[in-house]
Amino acid sequence: MRESPRTHGHEVPDEDLMVRYREGDASVFPEIVRRYKDRLLSAVLRLVGDREKAEDIVQETFLRVHRNAHRYKTIARFSTWIYTIALNMAKNEIRNVRRRRTASLWDVGPERDGEPVPLDVPDRSERPDEAYERRDLREVMERCIEKLPPKYRTIIVLRDVEGLSYEEISEILKLPQGTVKSRMNRARSRFKEILEPLL
Amino acid sequence: MDCREFKRSVGEYPDREVRPESRMALERHAAGCPACAAALAVFRAMREGLGGLPRLATSATFEERLERRLALERRSPERRAFLVPAWAPTAGLALAAALVIAIVGFLLASRGPASRGVEEIAIETAGPAAESGGAPGSEPVGIAAPGPAGGSGGDGRSHDMPPEGAGALPAASNPGLDRLLGDGVPLAPPGAERRFVLDGPSDLPGLMREGVEGEVASSPITF
Numbered sequence: 312m313r314e315s316p317r318t319h320g321h322e323v324p325d326e327d328l329m330v331r332y333r334e335g336d337a338s339v340f341p342e343i344v345r346r347y348k349d350r351l352l353s354a355v356l357r358l359v360g361d362r363e364k365a366e367d368i369v370q371e372t373f374l375r376v377h378r379n380a381h382r383y384k385t386i387a388r389f390s391t392w393i394y395t396i397a398l399n400m401a402k403n404e405i406r407n408v409r410r411r412r413t414a415s416l417w418d419v420g421p422e423r424d425g426e427p428v429p430l431d432v433p434d435r436s437e438r439p440d441e442a443y444e445r446r447d448l449r450e451v452m453e454r455c456i457e458k459l460p461p462k463y464r465t466i467i468v469l470r471d472v473e474g475l476s477y478e479e480i481s482e483i484l485k486l487p488q489g490t491v492k493s494r495m496n497r498a499r500s501r502f503k504e505i506l507e508p509l510l
Numbered sequence: 511m512d513c514r515e516f517k518r519s520v521g522e523y524p525d526r527e528v529r530p531e532s533r534m535a536l537e538r539h540a541a542g543c544p545a546c547a548a549a550l551a552v553f554r555a556m557r558e559g560l561g562g563l564p565r566l567a568t569s570a571t572f573e574e575r576l577e578r579r580l581a582l583e584r585r586s587p588e589r590r591a592f593l594v595p596a597w598a599p600t601a602g603l604a605l606a607a608a609l610v611i612a613i614v615g616f617l618l619a620s621r622g623p624a625s626r627g628v629e630e631i632a633i634e635t636a637g638p639a640a641e642s643g644g645a646p647g648s649e650p651v652g653i654a655a656p657g658p659a660g661g662s663g664g665d666g667r668s669h670d671m672p673p674e675g676a677g678a679l680p681a682a683s684n685p686g687l688d689r690l691l692g693d694g695v696p697l698a699p700p701g702a703e704r705r706f707v708l709d710g711p712s713d714l715p716g717l718m719r720e721g722v723e724g725e726v727a728s729s730p731i732t733f
Binding site: 356 | 522556
């Protein structure tokens with residue numbers, strides 16, 4: 312009798328599920344999907360901004376996990392592995408979208424730190440407190456995330472929204488932890504610049 | 511903490527792992543500095559807002575669509591790659607390496623006595639089966655050991671020289687190679703062209719089974 316993904320009330324670790332799948336136990340795959348589908352969608356959708364595309368990317372991520380299951384080694388954390396697959400596809404999608412856009416917030420206008428600055432300037436005729444009261448904080452946050460340059464958006468989403476550790480982010484983005492932290496500081500400074508007029 | 515230090519550290523404020531004492535130091539400074547207080551308010555909103563964003567959910571049909579795509583994948587040719595066990599590529603490489611060594615050994619040995627060193631390597635590669643004259647299924651990879659009447663020399667005897675009647679060997683024959691080939695395979699004189707028949711285990715690719723068992727033909731060596 313196969314062991315369920317929950318043993319004595321505790322979840323079987325992702326890595327153990329993946330090893331079982333690699334060894335031919337197809338029954339664990341739906342549990343892997345259940346654990347990660349929403350987490351991945353949250354991250355990918357906030358990066359690419361298009362729900363249909365984001366769901367395609369997440370579906371393709373699981374298909375790649377299936378196809379490459381025989382290559383999975385437990386030296387790598389499963390979450391790192393699956394996020395890396397998803398984010399690489401999201402990055403490609405962002406790049407393709409930027410190439411396809413003809414006139415947009417990102418194509419025209421000044422650049423800072425090598426990244427385009429959005430032209431969408433908030434309406435300053437409105438009192439800040441009225442704007443803040445009128446808008447839900449969540450909506451404001453989503454809008455600010457959308458306005459961030461991709462490399463800052465990625466790190467803000469992974470750390471401040473999804474709650475990944477610096478170690479995990481460092482493995483996913485293949486950057487030293489020090490670089491991740493300094494990029495995080497710059498991302499938050501930029502986020503603050505975008506958020507401040509909207510509050 | 512002064513304003514310069516505050517500006518350097520305030521970016522950590524939204525971080526969920528920031529030490530409580532660091533956060534309190536920032537708040538203490540902001541309590542006495544209006545400009546820094548305004549900056550801290552924004553970072554506080556960032557912390558609350560980003561941390562409170564909901565996890566987005568996949569659509570209702572997501573899992574059903576994924577299951578359909580997975581089912582297609584499992585039925586497709588790529589599925590065979592998934593089913594190949596992890597050790598298979600390594601075993602294949604080992605098999606290929608053994609085959610190359612055996613073939614090289616034979617080619618060198620067939621030139622004459624100078625190839626003695628290679629023959630020893632070939633025997634070592636072939637293992638005990640070759641030493642004992644070859645039982646069915648235990649022949650070294652890729653090397654024929656057919657015995658008389660279609661069978662291989664399954665008598666388990668160790669042969670330094672082929673038994674009488676199995677085919678006279680010329681004086682310059684290579685006894686070590688003979689151990690690999692087993693009984694009944696006459697060696698052509700050195701320098702003669704011949705077709706070498708590989709009749710090893712049944713799981714070798716068909717390419718290795720061309721020719722008739724025991725046949726020695728006067729044509730270039732082919733595989």
